[in-house]
Amino acid sequence: MSWTSERVDLLKKLWSDGLSASQIAAELGGVTRNAVIGKVHRLGLSGRAKAPSSAQKSRKVAKSAPTQDNTAVEEAPSAPTPSAPQSIGATALKAEAAPVAAPEPEAQPVAELVPIAKRATILTLTERTCKWPIGDPTKEDFYFCGHPSNPGVPYCAYHCRVAYQPASDRRRDKSAANG
DNA sequence: CCCTGATTCGC
């Protein structure tokens, strides 16, 4: 694979969206995260919300990149789908009656828990990423939770609770278990 | 151990 203008464009977009290099590599396909990082540096759009703590070895820290080139400072839409918290109760009642194996999308609380940078697509899911669907699969903004989960476990700690625990427990654990 | 980005250097 080569860096066509389209792929570079997508790279810039995803990078400014806050996706990690590995996620971008998965989206692009045919490249590793190293390739993505290397390209990002060559494009001069590195240094994304990073506090200069210490460079590797004792080399020069010449990372003062004049980032004025990066005009694509997109504002991140905070909450894609704000909805009433009451909807949780509705889904909760169903789940309580019958423990769900295939959970239904639960829009509101998750949207807050999963920042845009943490979104996962079908390509970025691994053995240990949460596969909880978020949003409408037929819509553009559908994505997966993507938070870390134990190997072989489909969901992160939070979504395991959402999927398998009674509503009463969920309400209690919600604030404690992010993720 | 998992992950992240940063840097170097042979190609």
Added chain:
DNA sequence: GCGAATCAGG
């Protein structure tokens, strides 16, 4: 220019 290897950190 490219990206694997490596480093440093969370």
